[in-house]
Amino acid sequence: MGxxxxxxxxxGAGYSHAVIVVLGDQGYPVSVATAFEVDVARxxxxxxxxxxxxxxxxxGRDVNVIFSHIRPLPEAGYDERRYVSVWGPLDRGTDGRLxxxxxxxxxxxxxxxxxxxxxxxxxxxAHRYLDALSGRLGRRVRPRLAFFWLALRTTRAPFLTATVIxxxxxxxxxxxxxxxxxxLAALTLVGAAFIHLALxxxxxxxxxxxxxxxxxxxxxxxxxxxxVIHYGLVSLPGxxxxxxxxxxxxxxxxxxxxxxxxxxxxxxxxxxxxxISLVYTAPPLRLVHRGVxxxxxxxxxxxxMLLGSYYVQAQRFSLEALWLSLPVGxxxxxxxxxxxxxxxxxxxxxxxRTLPVRWSKEAVIRGFxxxxxxxxxxIGMGAALRILPWPTLIALATIPLxxxxxxxxRESYEDPYALMxxxxxxxxxxxxxxxxxxxxxxxxxAI
Amino acid sequence: MGALxxxxxxxxxxxxxxxxxxxxxxxRPITHPMIPLYDGDVIYLHxxxxxxxxxxxxxxxxxxxxxxxxxxxxxxxxxxxxxxxxGDATVHDEDPHHTWERILPRWIAKEPIVEKxxxxxxxxxLFWERGLIEVIPRRIFVWDEGRTDRPPRVHEVAPQLAAPGxxxxxx
Numbered sequence: 001m002g003x004x005x006x007x008x009x010x011x012g013a014g015y016s017h018a019v020i021v022v023l024g025d026q027g028y029p030v031s032v033a034t035a036f037e038v039d040v041a042r043x044x045x046x047x048x049x050x051x052x053x054x055x056x057x058x059x060g061r062d063v064n065v066i067f068s069h070i071r072p073l074p075e076a077g078y079d080e081r082r083y084v085s086v087w088g089p090l091d092r093g094t095d096g097r098l099x100x101x102x103x104x105x106x107x108x109x110x111x112x113x114x115x116x117x118x119x120x121x122x123x124x125x126a127h128r129y130l131d132a133l134s135g136r137l138g139r140r141v142r143p144r145l146a147f148f149w150l151a152l153r154t155t156r157a158p159f160l161t162a163t164v165i166x167x168x169x170x171x172x173x174x175x176x177x178x179x180x181x182x183x184l185a186a187l188t189l190v191g192a193a194f195i196h197l198a199l200x201x202x203x204x205x206x207x208x209x210x211x212x213x214x215x216x217x218x219x220x221x222x223x224x225x226x227x228v229i230h231y232g233l234v235s236l237p238g239x240x241x242x243x244x245x246x247x248x249x250x251x252x253x254x255x256x257x258x259x260x261x262x263x264x265x266x267x268x269x270x271x272x273x274x275x276i277s278l279v280y281t282a283p284p285l286r287l288v289h290r291g292v293x294x295x296x297x298x299x300x301x302x303x304x305m306l307l308g309s310y311y312v313q314a315q316r317f318s319l320e321a322l323w324l325s326l327p328v329g330x331x332x333x334x335x336x337x338x339x340x341x342x343x344x345x346x347x348x349x350x351x352x353r354t355l356p357v358r359w360s361k362e363a364v365i366r367g368f369x370x371x372x373x374x375x376x377x378x379i380g381m382g383a384a385l386r387i388l389p390w391p392t393l394i395a396l397a398t399i400p401l402x403x404x405x406x407x408x409x410r411e412s413y414e415d416p417y418a419l420m421x422x423x424x425x426x427x428x429x430x431x432x433x434x435x436x437x438x439x440x441x442x443x444x445x446a447i
Numbered sequence: 448m449g450a451l452x453x454x455x456x457x458x459x460x461x462x463x464x465x466x467x468x469x470x471x472x473x474x475r476p477i478t479h480p481m482i483p484l485y486d487g488d489v490i491y492l493h494x495x496x497x498x499x500x501x502x503x504x505x506x507x508x509x510x511x512x513x514x515x516x517x518x519x520x521x522x523x524x525x526x527x528x529x530x531x532x533x534g535d536a537t538v539h540d541e542d543p544h545h546t547w548e549r550i551l552p553r554w555i556a557k558e559p560i561v562e563k564x565x566x567x568x569x570x571x572x573l574f575w576e577r578g579l580i581e582v583i584p585r586r587i588f589v590w591d592e593g594r595t596d597r598p599p600r601v602h603e604v605a606p607q608l609a610a611p612g613x614x615x616x617x618x
Contacts, residue, residue, distance in 0.1 A: 019466045019516050021476045028533035028585070029468040029476045031514030034595050052598030068480040070464050074522045077558030078463055083480045119574055122497040126573045129499040133540060143496075143576045144544045149569035221570070231573055 003086060003105040005040050010109075011084050012038035015067035018047055020098075022056045022063050030056060036067075045086070047098040059092050065100055082109035114417050120217040127232060143232055154204075154228045154242060155197040161427070162301045162332050163196040164189065165434030169328060170309025172441040173321050176389065180313045184257070188312050191253030192305055198246030199277035199300075204229055205239050206281035207350075210289075216346035218416045222423040223339040224346075247274065262315050266308060273304045289352045294333045294340075302329015323387045324437065327375035327395075331430040334371055337364075338409060338426045342416030361413050368409060372402045372429075379437070389444030395436040401429050449487035451532075452602060455587055458528050459485035461521045463557055466514040467492055469504040469536075477504065483513055484553040490532065490582040491550045495574045502538045502578045511536045511582060518593050522557075529590040531599075532582070540578035547579040 017033050024030035032050040039046060045065065049057065057063070064087050071080040086102035093099045108118060126143075134141045145153065152158070171185045207213045208229040216224045228234040234242070251274060258266035276296050279285035287296045306325035307317055314321075340347065340354040341364065348357045356364050379395050382388035408422025449456050465483040468476045479501060484491040490513060494502055505511065512533045518526040539546050555562045568575040588599040 016519075017516060019478070019514055021466070021468050021478050021512070021514075023470065023474065023476055024533070026510075027470070027508070028510045029470060029478075029512040030533070030588070031466055031468055031478070031512050031516070031531045032588070032595050032599075033514070033516035033529050033590075033593070048596065050595040062475070064468070064476040064478050066466050066478040066480070068464065068466060068517065070480070070517070070520055072463055072520055072522055076560040078520070081480075085478055087475070116571070119495075119497050119571055123573060125499060126496040126576070129496045129502065130543075130576075132503070133543070137541065141543065143573055145569055145572050153569055153572075233572060 002043055003102040005043070007084060007086070007105050007107065008038050008040045008043065008045070008102070010107075011036075011045065011067050011086075012040065014082060014109075015069055015084075017067075018045065019066045019068070020047060020050065020053075020057065020063055021066065022061065024056055043101060045100040045102065046093060047090075047100060049096065049098050057090060057098060059090060061090050062087060063090050063100065065102075080111070081115075082111070083107060116220075116417065117218050120219065123214075123230065130232065145233055150228070150233060153226050154201060154234055154239065155246075156200040156226050157197065159200065159427075160193055160196060161431045161434075162335065163192045163305065165332075165431065165438075166301055166305035166325065166328050167192050167309040168438050169324055169434060169441070170306045170311075170321060171313055172438055172445075173306075173318075173324055174310050174313030176441055176445050177314055177318065177320070184261070184312050185309075187253055187257060188309050191250050191257065192309070194246045194250030194253065195273060195277060196301075198243045198250060199280065200226070201239050201243035201246065202278060203281045205236060205243060206283070206286075207352075208236060208239075210281075210286075210350050210352065212343075212347055212350035212352050215349045216343055218342055218346070220342055220416050220420050220423065222420065222427070223342045223416070250274075257312050261312050265311055265317070269304055269308045269311070273300055273308070276300045276304070286352075288354060291353055291355055291358055294337050294355055297336045298329035298333030301332040302326060320387050323378065323382045324392075327378045328430075328434055328437070330371050330375040330378075331433055334368060334375075335427055335430050337368065337371075338405070338419075339423055341409065341413060342419055342423075361410075364413075365406065365409055369406055372406075375433070376402075389440060391443035391447075392437050392440030394440050394443075395433045397436060398429055398433045401425060401432065405429055449485075451584060451587065451604065452589075454528055455530055455532070455589065455602075456485065456487070458515050458526050458530055459483055459490060461523060462515040462517075462526060463520045463522070464515075464517055465492075466516060467501070468512045468514070469501045470508045470510055471504050472507050477501065482554065482557060483515065484550050484557070486550075486553070490534065490584065491553070492580040492582065493547045493550060493554070493577050494580065496540075496543055496576045496578065497573050499578060502540065502580070505536045505538050505580065509535045509537065513582060516593075527592065529593040529595065531588040532584045533586045533588075534582040534584040537581045537583075538578050539581060543576040543578060547577040550579060 018036040021031045035048045066085045068083040070078040084107040086105045088101045088103040091099045167189045204225045213230045254270040287293045303325040310321040340356045344356045383390045383393045405426045412418035467481040468478040481492045514531040584604045587602040
């Protein structure tokens, strides 16, 4: 058994000195630095013999040798963290130098495995440690977060913009058509938000059960789920209860609004919304596993939410509200679509065959370009056909942002961490386009 | 002046990285780069539960060593020495969420960006569940000017470490 030549080449190229470690007398390790050179062809590391250590550095003895590097940064600490630790027997070369034949190695280089990924790979070790610690202390030891942060992380509340936009647009479209109620709008927003938070937590429950979250070692701020269950911050039953509580709250508010504003249309919209949100990841349908999760999200956070919000205010449906919901639905589906790009390997492993899992890079980019073009075309055509008020054309101002997102996808497709700014920009694309549509409606009401 | 020879304390206070060696149950040395911290009596290291095998090894065998060998890994002048400190380690992890936090100010002093990350511990919660390693020094090897082609000076640290400067030098 030996280490790969690449390991030896990496040692030769990247480190200033070696540190030889052996067990000394009384069982304490002894470490001593020395100069070295690597002979890749022979698979050995040649080490200058340190003075005064002859008794410990005997021929044939197994030693540990570590090569370590950082670059100090006075304002921050340091970066360029990397190390290689190797184990193997020592021999004496013909020139008197020591020769180590590495048989095993362990290493980390943050330029190759980013720290966040390194920290995900080792999550099982953290659980093993906490289990052992719990056994030793006789009480359950869990990782913790302050309640506010735990709630924020568990529910992924910052993604609520996906709910706020369609609800606001439904209200403002109804206001332009006749009138609106602040109380009903607020209640609609809270009810829709509850369903959204329920969906977020349910998604984590089912992704943990299916193995999609544990398999993902490259999650980001925008992808890979909340991971609170995977990290042990929240138990699976606890998360299921949180999700159920939000569903119950959202459904209760929905039923109340339906009772107030005309039961059956809102009832059926609500039923559709709740079912879509559940079967999105829940077996047996698991829409997201079948390549239709993006459409489900587009429907839920587009037509269903916007038409529901509109109906609560206006007590009728309209072509205008339906039309308005389409670009919003497309853009939110694209948020999911882009966020699925970094997850595609782990998703594939868990059988979650999203569109980025099924499609090539070029097909995914084409899908994004054509979908955003369709969203903008719907806004333009809606105004041209006078279905939407003409000031909503201001939403086309986000086209440069869409171009930037397209470029970002192309450039950072293979690197989840480099893709993070693009994922953030894509969320802004939905948010800003929605807010500009909202502003267009306000202008049309004012003039 | 603390418990260790002044030049060694200076190195401990300024070094940004050390090679920390633990011994596995099979008697094999296992070494990782870590950041050494010193309070004048005891040397501290700390490890996330994500990288906690070393903590398990210490529980099985407390004999460890801390080598400071990268003379350029400081925020100031290069270190004038290389040192290896052998000692007995204890892990404090009764509350992995909080126990280690007592050495946070010393960590931030060497790695200022940690303060920002610590405030955002929600981003990487398991990283901030940590074990604190306390090392009582027993013996110190000192290589002046970092030259290991010359034998080290060896400094035995008296068992009653608390006595400042307690120890004798050989080698």
